[in-house]
Amino acid sequence: MxxxxxxxxxxxxxxxxxxxxxxxxxxxxxxxxxxxxxxxxxxxxxxxxxxxxxxxxxxxxxxxxxxxxxxxxxxxxxxxxxxxxxxxxxxxxxxxxxxxxxxxxxxxxxxxxxxxxxYSNRRPFTNEPVPLRVRTAVREAAREEGARLVLLDEAGLLEATAGLIRRADHVQALDAAFQRELRAWTRRGAEDDGVPVYAGGPRSAGGLLPGRYVKEDGAPRVFEQDPVVAVLTMPNDAPMSQVRAGCAMQRVLLTATDAGLSASFYSQPIEITAVRAELRDLLGDSGHPQTVFRLGYGSPGVKTPRxxxxxxxxxxxxxxxx
Ligand SMILES: Cc1cc2nc3c(=O)[nH]c(=O)nc-3n(C[C@H](O)[C@H](O)[C@H](O)COP(=O)(O)O)c2cc1C
Incomplete structure (x- = not known):
């Protein structure tokens, strides 16, 4: 070979x-x-x-x-x-x-x-603000691959997006096929794919951003007060553009990692077509939303197998x- x-x-x-x-x-x-x-x-x-x-x-x-x-x-x-x-x-x-x-x-x-x-870190981050220098670096990382990273720092935009995440999360909570698939990929043993239960995050006490892979045991935890949430968008949604979006997503995540940041995803509003259209409208002429994540300074999390x-x-x- x-x-x-x-x-x-x-x-x-x-x-x-x-x-x-x-x-x-x-x-x-x-x-x-x-x-x-x-x-x-x-x-x-x-x-x-x-x-x-x-x-x-x-x-x-x-x-x-x-x-x-x-x-x-x-x-x-x-x-x-x-x-x-x-x-x-x-x-x-x-x-x-x-x-x-x-x-x-x-x-x-x-x-x-x-x-x-x-790695994806689904735990609460600290309240330490993400400096302008790092925000600029992650935006630039997306641009280098032909994407745009919209940091939700305009008044009201974070709350509105969090509302869409909660709505899509609720739709998926009631969707039997989605729940079956989620269970099928949740791992309790030593498999080399799927999401091990230990990689889940705690339930959020305030409930602003509902996570996926929530650990059922343990008390809810208070998450950071002012989360930094970002939406990665592309000018079009063709399959090739989605591959390029993946390069951009990874360049953003690696740039964030290099700057000492953690990240976790919130794909619910991207996966529900009607909610994705609302998110696109909400962001004005920013393009087609491809992925949503939260960035911040986290306590060490855990890696998953491959x-x-x-x-x-x-x-x-x-x-x-x-
Ligand atoms: C397109 C995409 C969507 C994802 N959506 C979610 C999500 O909604 N919630 C979540 O907790 N993780 C999400 N993830 C993270 C994966 O669960 C994670 O990448 C995988 O379990 C491997 O773990 P690692 O990122 O720690 O290496 C997503 C990852 C990708 C690439």
Whole structure:
């Protein structure tokens, strides 16, 4: 297998699989050929209830793609990316070609180093404000990948968005298929996918932002007074744009990690179509909302497992061309 022949590829794949994904579903396959890594959407891992159109799965693959790019750069190689390289195979999202030697920039080194340190932290954050310098850095990270990060710091915007999160959360609480899927991906054992119960957060005492994967045991906790909530948007919502949104999401999360911040997601308003449309209207002409997260200074949380790279990588089989 090409994997065993190239330490750079193996290292890049170890970074790729650390990407976040809804319910830790890890909806990716990596097909290898000499000097190329194809990022393929694993259609068997699309979440039918919360992500029927595979938007979040494409975001996850986009995040894995950014990790690949950064790990390759940090290993001292250039990489070129072609999105959806084969028109008649939409599950093939990207082809990464390794090029010649490259001297990694300071930013590439720092973001690559942040990959194994990033995880979703669903616990309360402290009340320490996120400085302007860091807010600017995460906005810039999104822009670098063609997205926009809207920080909800205008009066009323946070409350209105929190209201949409609560409404969508309520819809999902009453949706039997959604609840079944959530239970199916919640893990009590030592599986290498799904969300282990220990990664859940406490119930929020104020209830402003309802979390997913709430620990049923334990008292509700007071969350930070003034949460920093951000919505990542794209100018359009085509599948390729969703992959790019995933790169942007991951660049934001890694930039935040590098600055000492924690993050957790609130996808409820994105997953309910009508609520997503309301969120889009609320943000004015900011584009199509792709993901919502809370940023802040957290106490240490826990990392979740991943499938080994041998389980998600295979050699590319060249089709015979007549
Ligand atoms: C598109 C997307 C949507 C997500 N939505 C939620 C969410 O609504 N609530 C939540 O707690 N985590 C959410 N997550 C985080 C995943 O549960 C998490 O990435 C996964 O369990 C792996 O854990 P890690 O992020 O700690 O590595 C989402 C992740 C992605 C990529």
């Amino acid at each position: 090409f994997l065993t022949r190239s330490p750079v590829v193996a290292e890049a794949l170890r970074a790729a699989v650390r990407a976040p994904s809804p319910h830790n579903s890890q909806p990716w396959i990596f097909e290898l050929a000499p000097d190329t890594i194809d990022v393929v959407l694993d259609e068997s891992r699309i979440l039918g209830a919360c992500d029927p159109e595979a938007r979040e799965a494409r975001l996850s693959c986009g995040a894995a793609l950014l990790n690949l790019r950064l790990a390759i750069a940090a290993a001292g190689r250039i990489s070129e990316v072609e999105l959806t390289p084969e028109r008649d195979r939409p599950a093939l999202l990207a082809r990464v070609t390794l090029g010649p030697h490259h001297r990694p920039t300071a930013s590439e080194r720092r973001l690559a180093a942040a990959i194994p340190r990033r 499938r080994p790279i041998e389980a998600v990588a295979r050699d590319r089989i060249e089709e015979e061309r007549p």
